[in-house]
Amino acid sequence: MYNKYLERLTKTCTVMLACFSVFLVDAAEQSSSWWSPGDDRVFPRFSEYQNASGRFGIINTAGPIDTSKHPFFAAKGPNGRACVTCHQPSDAMSLSVSTIQQRWRDTKGTDPLFAAIDGSNCPSLPQGKPESHSLLLEKGLIRIAMPWPPRPFNGKPVEPEFSIEVVRDPTGCNLDPEWGIDSPSSAISVFRRPRPVINIAHLMELPHGVPPFNNFFFNDAMPLPKGPDTGLTVPQQLMADGRGLTPKFQATDAALTHLQLFDALSDDDLEEIEAFERQIYGAQSFDNLAGDLTSPQSPPGLGPQALVISPKARLGNNPLNKIFGEFSMWASTADESQEVQQDKVKAFKASVARGSEIFREVRFYISDVGMYNDKGLGNPFKRSCGSGCHNTLSMGMDLSPGFMDLGLNNFPWQNRRNDLPLFKITCRDDVLPQSFLGREIYTHDPGRALITGKCTDVGATMTQQLRGLAARAPYFAGGAAANLRELVDFYDRRFNIGYTEQEKADLVNFMRTL
Amino acid sequence: MRVYSPSTTLRIAIIIWTCLTSGKILANEHTAFVTCPIARDIGPQSDVCFIAEYNGKTYGLFDPNGYNRPMLKHKVMVEGEVIDGEMICGATRIKGVLSVMREEISPECNQILPDDGSVQTKNNNLFLRMPEEHRQRAFKLMAQVADNPEASLQEAIYDPAPFPPVKPPYVRQKLNLHYPFNSKRSSGPELRKLLYLIHYAKFSGGHFVVKSYQGATRLDNGEVMEEKSGMAEERADMFAELLTELGISKKDYSIEVQPESVAATGVGDWKNRRISVELNPAE
Numbered sequence: 122m123y124n125k126y127l128e129r130l131t132k133t134c135t136v137m138l139a140c141f142s143v144f145l146v147d148a149a150e151q152s153s154s155w156w157s158p159g160d161d162r163v164f165p166r167f168s169e170y171q172n173a174s175g176r177f178g179i180i181n182t183a184g185p186i187d188t189s190k191h192p193f194f195a196a197k198g199p200n201g202r203a204c205v206t207c208h209q210p211s212d213a214m215s216l217s218v219s220t221i222q223q224r225w226r227d228t229k230g231t232d233p234l235f236a237a238i239d240g241s242n243c244p245s246l247p248q249g250k251p252e253s254h255s256l257l258l259e260k261g262l263i264r265i266a267m268p269w270p271p272r273p274f275n276g277k278p279v280e281p282e283f284s285i286e287v288v289r290d291p292t293g294c295n296l297d298p299e300w301g302i303d304s305p306s307s308a309i310s311v312f313r314r315p316r317p318v319i320n321i322a323h324l325m326e327l328p329h330g331v332p333p334f335n336n337f338f339f340n341d342a343m344p345l346p347k348g349p350d351t352g353l354t355v356p357q358q359l360m361a362d363g364r365g366l367t368p369k370f371q372a373t374d375a376a377l378t379h380l381q382l383f384d385a386l387s388d389d390d391l392e393e394i395e396a397f398e399r400q401i402y403g404a405q406s407f408d409n410l411a412g413d414l415t416s417p418q419s420p421p422g423l424g425p426q427a428l429v430i431s432p433k434a435r436l437g438n439n440p441l442n443k444i445f446g447e448f449s450m451w452a453s454t455a456d457e458s459q460e461v462q463q464d465k466v467k468a469f470k471a472s473v474a475r476g477s478e479i480f481r482e483v484r485f486y487i488s489d490v491g492m493y494n495d496k497g498l499g500n501p502f503k504r505s506c507g508s509g510c511h512n513t514l515s516m517g518m519d520l521s522p523g524f525m526d527l528g529l530n531n532f533p534w535q536n537r538r539n540d541l542p543l544f545k546i547t548c549r550d551d552v553l554p555q556s557f558l559g560r561e562i563y564t565h566d567p568g569r570a571l572i573t574g575k576c577t578d579v580g581a582t583m584t585q586q587l588r589g590l591a592a593r594a595p596y597f598a599g600g601a602a603a604n605l606r607e608l609v610d611f612y613d614r615r616f617n618i619g620y621t622e623q624e625k626a627d628l629v630n631f632m633r634t635l
Numbered sequence: 636m637r638v639y640s641p642s643t644t645l646r647i648a649i650i651i652w653t654c655l656t657s658g659k660i661l662a663n664e665h666t667a668f669v670t671c672p673i674a675r676d677i678g679p680q681s682d683v684c685f686i687a688e689y690n691g692k693t694y695g696l697f698d699p700n701g702y703n704r705p706m707l708k709h710k711v712m713v714e715g716e717v718i719d720g721e722m723i724c725g726a727t728r729i730k731g732v733l734s735v736m737r738e739e740i741s742p743e744c745n746q747i748l749p750d751d752g753s754v755q756t757k758n759n760n761l762f763l764r765m766p767e768e769h770r771q772r773a774f775k776l777m778a779q780v781a782d783n784p785e786a787s788l789q790e791a792i793y794d795p796a797p798f799p800p801v802k803p804p805y806v807r808q809k810l811n812l813h814y815p816f817n818s819k820r821s822s823g824p825e826l827r828k829l830l831y832l833i834h835y836a837k838f839s840g841g842h843f844v845v846k847s848y849q850g851a852t853r854l855d856n857g858e859v860m861e862e863k864s865g866m867a868e869e870r871a872d873m874f875a876e877l878l879t880e881l882g883i884s885k886k887d888y889s890i891e892v893q894p895e896s897v898a899a900t901g902v903g904d905w906k907n908r909r910i911s912v913e914l915n916p917a918e
Contacts, residue, residue, distance in 0.1 A: 129717075174738060200836060231761035264874050265794075322861055329790070329792070329793070329794050330790075330792035330793055330794055332795050332827060333823055333826045333827050333830060334792065334823065335794065337823075337826060342820050342821045342822070342823070342826060343873070343876065343877060343880070344877065344880035344881065420784065421784045421785040421787060421788055422787070422788060427788060430788065431788045432788075432789065432790040435790045435791075435792060436761075436791075436792045438763075439761045439762065439773075439791050439792060440760060440763075440777060441762075441773055441776050441777050441780070441786075441787055441789075441791040442761065442787060442788065442790075442791055443787060445786065446785075446787040446788045447780050447784040450784060482680075484679060484680065484681075484682075486747070487681070488707070491706065494706060495706060495735070495737065497703050497820070498704060499674075499682075499683070499685065499704030499705055499706060500705075500706035500707045500709070501683060501707065501747070502675070502682060502683075502704075502707060503681070503682045503683050504682070514788070514790070553737055553738065554737075554738070554739070554740065556706070556708070556709070556737060556740070557740065569806055590781060624781070
């Protein structure tokens with residue numbers, strides 16, 4: 122009883138403190154959301170940032186920090202960028218297309234964000250013209266140049282199991298004599314969305330309650346890798362293709378590529394960056410229809426405080442946790458049509474509650490997903506969104522970390538993309554084929570296979586957390602879904618689910634509150 | 636000596652013959668075949684289960700050895716004993732192992748039977764599979780949710796208890812890890828056993844003797860399917876990596892590879908696809 126009282130008191134104080142911090146420190150935050158490298162600003166204990174659906178809130182558990190010289194926020198390399206350039210607080214520490222377009226308008230394309238190296242479709246294109254930056258401006262995509270053949274992974278040499286051919290090259294970069302596959306540096310250019318650098322403490326926790334896969338990679342039942350900087354076993358949730366195993370490793374890689382730094386970041390800088398990334402928790406904190414998502418009357422899994430109090434890396438697909446906790450307080454049994462007219466707020470909340478239930482309860486056949494159905498689960502595997510690939514408590518990524526080909530990169534499932542390069546992968550006869558596509562695969566992004574060189578990994582990427590979705594459209598690694606409705610439509614088509622219009626709307630409403 | 640009439644003798648003979656041929660006195664019939672799996676929908680709140688039709692009979696496919704479930708678009712090799720009277724997925728159970736034939740895609744294996752209500756689904760509540768103490772805590776939290784919704788964010792599924800310390804006298808430990816056909820992926824339950832063996836070695840010290848095998852399977856139709864050449868070596872390499880990753884230094888284990896497939900007999904051939912591990916404690 123006393124403990125419960127203390128818990129409530131603590132929560133109330135935290136919320137009050139958070140609100141007070143906003144009032145004191147953060148009054149100007151919403152009017153000036155873009156964070157330029159080196160801005161002389163304080164990153165407060167709690168901040169909120171406007172987006173189309175409401176506000177995204179960030180709790181910085183270590184308290185206010187001066188960012189002017191902080192290595193996450195200060196420009197480090199010659200191109201004037203910092204980590205914050207592509208991981209904006211207003212965009213759930215990712216980058217939305219609306220923000221990118223606004224930045225282009227505000228700076229006439231001169232912001233370091235649009236640096237030739239990866240903020241344009243190819244460095245060899247004439248810079249400063251919108252068409253040279255179309256993938257960033259229209260889909261929020263950053264160019265990632267992956268070495269080919271793959272560099273040694275975890276210190277082990279990689280002999281690719283497949284050859285790769287550039288079938289179509291709309292950006293020109295894969296066939297470019299200086300930057301392409303046949304250039305002296307031999308690289309494959311793929312284009313991906315920046316992942317949200319928020320709730321990293323959850324992503325870096327080894328999974329619990331799934332023995333022996335707390336220490337073993339589900340796909341091959343081999344031990345999970347060890348962080349090169351720590352020597353400790355780490356999950357592989359951080360990056361889409363798993364090449365950066367720890368925040369420090371990721372920051373090092375990003376500094377050398379995206380920031381074009383000549384020398385590696387110092388140990389002190391890396392320590393500071395990792396500490397910062399592990400101390401910030403974020404989620405949508407206010408919804409334009411539902412109101413304050415952090416109030417005691419709201420579902421406890423909403424708002425950034427939920428990420429602070431929630432245990433990390435736990436299975437959420439059970440009758441207690443329900444992935445994002447209880448939503449029944451928003452459920453409504455009143456007549457739908459009446460409600461819409463009488464009380465939009467109540468109707469919206471009821472829709473969110475239904476959406477949470479659809480997310481975790483409505484099963485469908487998950488079939489032909491490379492590196493998922495074939496890792497022992499069976500084909501098909503009948504699960505819901507929440508009991509399948511998004512089963513982690515409060516976060517919604519896949520707990521037993523797995524890279525998978527959901528059809529977002531590979532033919533025939535991906536949305537036809539004329540703006541992205543198209544590769545033909547031909548696997549050797551003596552290796553296992555991609556389980557459902559065979560040994561000849563057409564893909565916009567070979568994904569994990571560019572790290573491991575394995576045919577079975579072609580097109581596979583790591584599932585993502587579902588927090589802050591309203592702040593960071595478009596979705597999927599290739600930015601294929603412009604909004605949440607397109608995201609739902611993709612899965613409905615991909616898995617032949619047959620959601621009704623109402624169910625789709627409920628799912629969209631549910632996801633926008635996360 | 637008691638003498639039976641011819642009719643009684645005949646009756647006894649018939650009874651004995653019937654018992655023998657019905658399989659209830661004889662050991663269960665062994666079977667091995669490769670076929671398309673068929674998925675069966677068993678209701679909106681359940682995963683699908685799998686069956687296979689072979690030689691006019693329908694069998695329920697159950698994978699007891701960890702996650703190695705059948706896949707449509709691929710054939711499945713079924714090896715084991717037919718357990719008459721035990722039903723899985725609405726069909727006779729085969730106690731044994733399944734191997735998905737992943738080398739090639741078989742588009743013709745693509746049948747899903749709709750739910751016809753004939754298979755009763757098990758309760759899917761994860762809590763029922765947990766240890767009693769954990770289950771009670773989870774149910775207690777569930778009872779609190781109405782008054783305290785935050786309880787729904789507390790962990791309900793816990794890590795298993797760590798292995799208890801091992802006390803002397805230390806004795807030789809043996810473990811077999813079995814593998815699907817042409818596969819080097821261990822099963823989750825067997826990995827747990829290996830982890831216990833390594834835990835044991837931390838107390839006992841000693842040396843691991845590892846032998847890696849590959850096998851062949853004699854199918855019911857007489858065909859013998861051999862694992863691909865080099866499979867035993869691939870398993871050995873992967874196992875050596877596994878031991879190293881788990882903290883066993885090279886001086887503390889030896890690995891012997893048996894490169895020739897163990898001959899197939901048609902009975903329990905799957906047991907030959909294995910790695911055998913023996914821990915000989917320090918003197």
